[in-house]
Amino acid sequence: MIAHRIVTLTLNPALDLATGVPRLCPNDKLRCSAPVYAPGGGGINVARALRRLGGEALALFPVGGSTGEHLVELLEAEGVACEAVPVAGWTRECINLTNQADGQQYRFVLPGSPLSDAEQTGLLAALEALPVPEFLVISGSLPEGLAAGFLARLLRSAQQRGSRCVVDSSGSALREALDCGGLALIKPNLEELAALVGHPIAGPEQLARVAWDLLAEGRCEAVLVSLGPQGALLVTPHVCERIPAPTVPRRSTVGAGDSLVAAMLLKLAAGADWREAARYGVAAGTAAIMVEGSELCRREDTERLYGWLNGTPAPLP
Numbered sequence: 001m002i003a004h005r006i007v008t009l010t011l012n013p014a015l016d017l018a019t020g021v022p023r024l025c026p027n028d029k030l031r032c033s034a035p036v037y038a039p040g041g042g043g044i045n046v047a048r049a050l051r052r053l054g055g056e057a058l059a060l061f062p063v064g065g066s067t068g069e070h071l072v073e074l075l076e077a078e079g080v081a082c083e084a085v086p087v088a089g090w091t092r093e094c095i096n097l098t099n100q101a102d103g104q105q106y107r108f109v110l111p112g113s114p115l116s117d118a119e120q121t122g123l124l125a126a127l128e129a130l131p132v133p134e135f136l137v138i139s140g141s142l143p144e145g146l147a148a149g150f151l152a153r154l155l156r157s158a159q160q161r162g163s164r165c166v167v168d169s170s171g172s173a174l175r176e177a178l179d180c181g182g183l184a185l186i187k188p189n190l191e192e193l194a195a196l197v198g199h200p201i202a203g204p205e206q207l208a209r210v211a212w213d214l215l216a217e218g219r220c221e222a223v224l225v226s227l228g229p230q231g232a233l234l235v236t237p238h239v240c241e242r243i244p245a246p247t248v249p250r251r252s253t254v255g256a257g258d259s260l261v262a263a264m265l266l267k268l269a270a271g272a273d274w275r276e277a278a279r280y281g282v283a284a285g286t287a288a289i290m291v292e293g294s295e296l297c298r299r300e301d302t303e304r305l306y307g308w309l310n311g312t313p314a315p316l317p
């Protein structure tokens with residue numbers, strides 16, 4: 001079995017279907033353009049973005065039904081290594097609909113099929129059967145009905161085996177991961193961090209304080225708060241730095257967060273420090289918004305933006 005240094009875990013994978021209608025209006029039949037399918041789900045996209053950046057990762061996820069088979073085929077066609085664990089429920093489909101009259105996108109996110117207790121245990125066993133990765137990335141939403149404490153069990157198991165855990169999720173999943181503690185990195189956006197602490201975050205000082213508190217409590221080694229067009233704030237015990245996002249033509253923000261996480265992982269796995277990794281991450285996040293639809297960051301755009309960021313001092317907001 002090939003040992004992968006980075007394993008991504010996606011508990012709620014999706015088969016994304018993109019289509020368009022000439023004009024979105026109720027009641028009439030809406031004749032859609034030919035569907036374009038793409039793999040979806042946080043960890044899966046992190047693995048895809050890593051591949052686009054010249055790295056590689058193993059994507060671990062539950063898979064069911066013919067939608068699941070289609071998902072695996074698409075990933076294999078992109079050259080992404082997969083560990084797909086069969087489950088009974090069909091892999092969900094999510095629909096991205098473009099109203100061609102005004103270019104607006106409508107994103108329909110369907111719930112994932114619940115995983116039975118035996119399937120949850122099977123996923124944990126699949127993770128434990130892999131050679132120990134240096135990094136385990138848990139990204140994306142969770143399907144409904146996951147056993148309380150399941151995420152903590154996964155994280156503890158990975159940590160006990162010596163993996164560093166990175167979590168990009170929201171709501172109760174982020175809470176549970178932080179309660180577990182000892183994470184390497186979390187990557188919330190501002191909204192996700194505010195929901196975590198239960199109050200709005202006003203200004204850069206309060207933002208840094210919230211991140212510091214998480215570090216001081218031993219919840220994680222580093223926090224990278226992504227700030228959309230404002231870039232990101234990196235907070236570690238030794239660094240508090242805002243990395244600005246270069247101004248670029250904005251085509252689609254889909255996949256920005258996943259591209260950011262992938263780029264950071266690529267650098268961290270290569271031995272870079274947090275600052276270098278965060279800059280490369282912001283470059284990849286911004287590169288992702290330059291491309292249409294659900295396409296993730298391109299390597300050449302990422303390198304160019306990274307060069308720009310390295311030549312430019314980053315002032316605090």
Ligand SMILES: Nc1ncnc2c1ncn2[C@@H]1O[C@H](COP(=O)(O)OP(=O)(O)OP(=O)(O)O)[C@@H](O)[C@H]1O
Pocket residue numbers: 188189226227228229230231232245246247248250253254255256257258260281282283284285286289
């Ligand atoms: N309008 C923008 N202009 C430039 N860069 C952007 C823009 N929006 C996002 N980015 C880049 O993408 C990164 C991640 O974006 P964002 O903070 O929106 O993540 P997110 O909310 O996790 O996104 P996702 O919806 O993909 O989960 C930012 O740190 C930034 O580098």
Ligand SMILES: [Mg+2]
Pocket residue numbers: 168189257258
């Ligand atoms: Mg995100």
